[in-house]
Amino acid sequence: MSPDENDLLDVAPGQPHSNIMSESAAYIIGLGLALLLTGISFWVASTSALWGPGVAVGLVVLAIAQMGVHLVFFLHITSGPDNTNNVLALAFGVLIVFLVMVGTIWIMAHMNANVGMSPEMMNLQTQH
Amino acid sequence: MTVEAATIGLTHGGSEDTGLGHRGPESKSIVVPYGFWLFVLSDIVLFSALFATYATLAHATDGGPTSNELFSRNLVAVETIALLLSSFVCGLAMIAAKRANMVWTQGWLLLTGALGLVFLSIELFEFAKMIAEGAGPQRSAFLSGFFTLVGCHGAHVTCGMLWIGTMMAQIWAKGFQPHIIRRLFCLSIFWHALDIIWVAIFTIVYLIGTLP
Numbered sequence: 001m002s003p004d005e006n007d008l009l010d011v012a013p014g015q016p017h018s019n020i021m022s023e024s025a026a027y028i029i030g031l032g033l034a035l036l037l038t039g040i041s042f043w044v045a046s047t048s049a050l051w052g053p054g055v056a057v058g059l060v061v062l063a064i065a066q067m068g069v070h071l072v073f074f075l076h077i078t079s080g081p082d083n084t085n086n087v088l089a090l091a092f093g094v095l096i097v098f099l100v101m102v103g104t105i106w107i108m109a110h111m112n113a114n115v116g117m118s119p120e121m122m123n124l125q126t127q128h
Numbered sequence: 129m130t131v132e133a134a135t136i137g138l139t140h141g142g143s144e145d146t147g148l149g150h151r152g153p154e155s156k157s158i159v160v161p162y163g164f165w166l167f168v169l170s171d172i173v174l175f176s177a178l179f180a181t182y183a184t185l186a187h188a189t190d191g192g193p194t195s196n197e198l199f200s201r202n203l204v205a206v207e208t209i210a211l212l213l214s215s216f217v218c219g220l221a222m223i224a225a226k227r228a229n230m231v232w233t234q235g236w237l238l239l240t241g242a243l244g245l246v247f248l249s250i251e252l253f254e255f256a257k258m259i260a261e262g263a264g265p266q267r268s269a270f271l272s273g274f275f276t277l278v279g280c281h282g283a284h285v286t287c288g289m290l291w292i293g294t295m296m297a298q299i300w301a302k303g304f305q306p307h308i309i310r311r312l313f314c315l316s317i318f319w320h321a322l323d324i325i326w327v328a329i330f331t332i333v334y335l336i337g338t339l340p
Contacts, residue, residue: 012158012161012165012313013161013165020227024220027223031212031213035209041331045201045335045336045339055339056339059331059335060336062331063327067328071324074216085162092169093169096173097173101183103180104177104181104183105184
């Protein structure tokens, strides 16, 4: 890698920093945080100390947090000016993922609830 | 006319602007991983459709086994740790590759692939056990959705491992040339993205699916 490439305004995703210590530190911090969040997720899922209906939401929040950790510490997606293109692409991706998932789950849940099908059709347990 | 256009900001006064910024296009070491990043994001969009399908069909068990009866959290915990460590070690391989250190790059890549193999073996063991118990993809809509989603991720991991092997051979044969380094960075983006998708799978399929 030529020295003047450090002066470029853009960096690519996954591109490590310039210093071996700070590079390794980023991966080690990321690993620590990811292990911690994974551990909390498994604990939250198996404990009975928490309010039952809130557990699923908590797990989703923990998963999103861990994805953030992976993006920042492993893929080096940051808020810096050299990352604008990467972040914009990610933002568009997240928008589409959000639309596809929330849109599908919302519409399908309402179809089950509202469309006047015969009782056995409405029971998903009996569907193939 | 051109002066007016410059005044209202339509052109950069006097410069021969290429539309690619003042310095022209970026170098290949930026453009290639950026393009691959776009591919990875589109792959994540593909997975979002599979997740939406699974979430819709998760309770359509047709009287067959439910997620609570099928999934073992201990196995999933081991799978998760193996894939997370694999992603971490892949990052270490990139650090070594950037410094053109052959021994450490090959060593870390080998460990990355080995941890990927641990993950894949556990997954295939789980699949084989489920199919042997009569809980194959044809049993119910829930299981079709499960095998499509988790199987698609497993297929990606398999491709990633073949890619790791290919890159190890290319580094060995061709050395740390710029185009080989670019491929290696694309591989690391792919491998990290697979771990991000696995976070969503173990949360939605295995943890939320086995809540009491």
